[in-house]
Amino acid sequence: MKMMRMINLVRGSVMKIHGLSRASRCLAAEGGVRGLSSSSGPRVCIVGGGPAGFYTAQQLLKARQDAAVDVYERLPVPFGLVRFGVAPDHPEVKNVINTFTQTAQHERCSFHGNVNVGKDVTIDELRQAYHAVVLSYGAEGNRSMGISGEDLPGVFSAKDFVGWYNGLPSNKELRPDLSCETAVILGQGNVALDVARILLAPVEMLKETDITQNALEALAGSKVRRVLIVGRRGPLQIACTIKELREMVNLPNTRADMLPADFEGIAEALKDLPRPRKRLTELMMKAAKEGGDDKAEKCWGFRFFRSPVEVIAGADGKRATGIRLALNKLEGSGESARAEVTGQLEDVDCGLIISSIGYKSIPIDPAVPFDPRRAIVPNEMGRVQDTAGLYCSGWVKRGPTGVIATTMNDSFDTARVLIQDMEAGKLDLSVNKPGAQAITALLQTRGVRTVLFSHWEKINAEEEKRGKFLGKPREKLLDVDEMLKIAWS
């Protein structure tokens, strides 16, 4: 397995080298100075510098040789959830950063970090400066459980917990208390499994990743030995995928601890399942049956048919000491099965509760339509409802599910729709639009200075330098002011 890892890293660098030569070919071919491309070409603004933003930009640049694309990002650093969401022990998933870097360095593309769209500049101002604006700002909020005690110390959203160990500046003060024995995670998707794995992984393994140093130190001192991953429905409805489950099963010094009752009737249902679901269920059942080494210090397990109803506070009422779960029964089967209450309740003692039931988009600007029920920008194939020249891609368009490849395909779709509209004359390209020059000037009058991609490269170099000192690929900067200082140094 380690050999394969090494070999996979080699392959990674091969692609990088190929990627770089491709990028330099682009630069050579374009000629001219960046930012001063032909004013007769379409100018597109993309709001959000994560995977959706970059994949949309990539496709636009490729489809129209006269298009200029500007990517705006609130933070000084690009890449969104690839940097702040993907688990530290999944570095291969972050290889997509190489293709985003190529896009950002493209002659007809420019990155503008440190710009808070909606606050520093409005959507209407962007629409005036560009022929089209694409919203790719993702989902920065989270779904709440809606139960009492949710705001007690000891209860966190998975979004914040993941942000904490991945160095998201707004989560740097999270300081989760890891002195309890049992942690309960609500939700059974891949994010829930990432959290469980990071809580139980050996520190020797984590210390070679880009996990933040403060999270590493907290985890090194953690007393958490048991993690329960709770879902409303049954084993056949679990949302995680097999790779993440396999990583839990293979975690050193841990054993699986599940309830046989949760698996009643599952063996019989196996034969009718499509292969991916069948393999996932078989692996789960194998883990449930075999458990693992009894001498293992740590354990983890799924708990099915349970919904949270209340966070239980300790005697002093000041922090979470347990969670009350309602037991469900399943109506229907397969993906559309529903959980129905039975009236039975169960209390679980725990000192750390992490709710991993979904991210959630929030409205960015009153001028943009927003569907509060689905928490997305209402759209038809990426065209924002009732708003010509405004498009969306990624989670803000479809909802916060799917892997990077899902977002990639979705972004390509939006880009194609935008190109179609250009070619069909739905966007008036005969009007010259000033693009980034106008926006940068406007921001300057408001005291906002942008972080260009070359500035990010300084931040990047500094993070890699600090990481090298610690034996890690990088040590992320946690403070926006420090990022800006280094960016503009």
Place this chain on the structure above:
Amino acid sequence: MSVCALRVFLQRAAVMRKAAHQTFSQARAFPQCVTGSYTHSRGINTLTNSLRAEEKVTVHFLNRDGKRISVKALTGESLLDVVVNHDLDIDGFGACEGTLACSTCHLIFEEAVYKKLGPISDEEMDMLDLAYGLTDTSRLGCQQCSFTTTRTHNHDKHPQYKDATISMSKSKERKRETEKRIH
């Protein structure tokens, strides 16, 4: 052209010689094709015998719109290497750069070729299971680096391969055409 599922035909250019066999078995000994990758990372093809017809395999990629891209690949190159090294216009192919962290290099093979591919690991199958449009003859391109024999005929079962079947029976002509395009 976008990644959804690509169908692949593999075609050996000529009769295999003993030397080619040896290369083939070396490639199999290193299932991740480290050797092939190193060669290409230097940008120079140091395999001196690479220009011999026997070493080259013609690969046809057929996308869902029926558009076909044909290239010549070296024995030992993975199908992801082929796409990258020939700079093929396939959007989003190989997002994770061959590290089994995505399924964007998903390929659908002709049955006869599929049967000759190397054994599938749990890790490959785990990612393959997430691919859009998964079939019984699907594999991930980044893990396939040994090319097998020609003469794969699949006329009746897969009508969309008719063109390919025709081209395969005229393999010599196609090989010459391909050589003209690349060299």
